[in-house]
Amino acid sequence: MAVTDQLNNVLDKTQRLIALCEALREENDLLRLENQSLQVAVDAGKSKVSDLEEKARALKLARSLEEIAVAKQGTNEKALDIKQKISEFVREIDKCIVLLKK
Numbered sequence: 001m002a003v004t005d006q007l008n009n010v011l012d013k014t015q016r017l018i019a020l021c022e023a024l025r026e027e028n029d030l031l032r033l034e035n036q037s038l039q040v041a042v043d044a045g046k047s048k049v050s051d052l053e054e055k056a057r058a059l060k061l062a063r064s065l066e067e068i069a070v071a072k073q074g075t076n077e078k079a080l081d082i083k084q085k086i087s088e089f090v091r092e093i094d095k096c097i098v099l100l101k102k
Contacts, residue, residue: 051097058093062086 066083 047101054097055090055094058090062090
């Protein structure tokens with residue numbers, strides 16, 4: 001094999017390696033973008049879970065307060081009034097959460 005053939009062979013392989021390297025860079029860039037997108041989705045999911053957990057705690061508290069109110073007052077009217085007030089508080093908290101997210 002002549003030196004020129006060997007040199008051409010090396011140049012050909014170098015060109016293929018350069019093309020492969022460029023393709024891998026493009027794939028890497030796409031994977032990074034996909035990773036960022038998925039991270040945003042995960043963060044949004046975590047935020048939603050946190051919000052739902054907070055609502056669940058508020059509802060649990062509301063139920064306990066309602067049970068206490070019914071036991072102490074013995075009237076459904078007082079319990080309903082307390083339940084309505086708690087519902088108003090929960091709505092206000094929800095509004096605050098929405099404003100904080102903006």
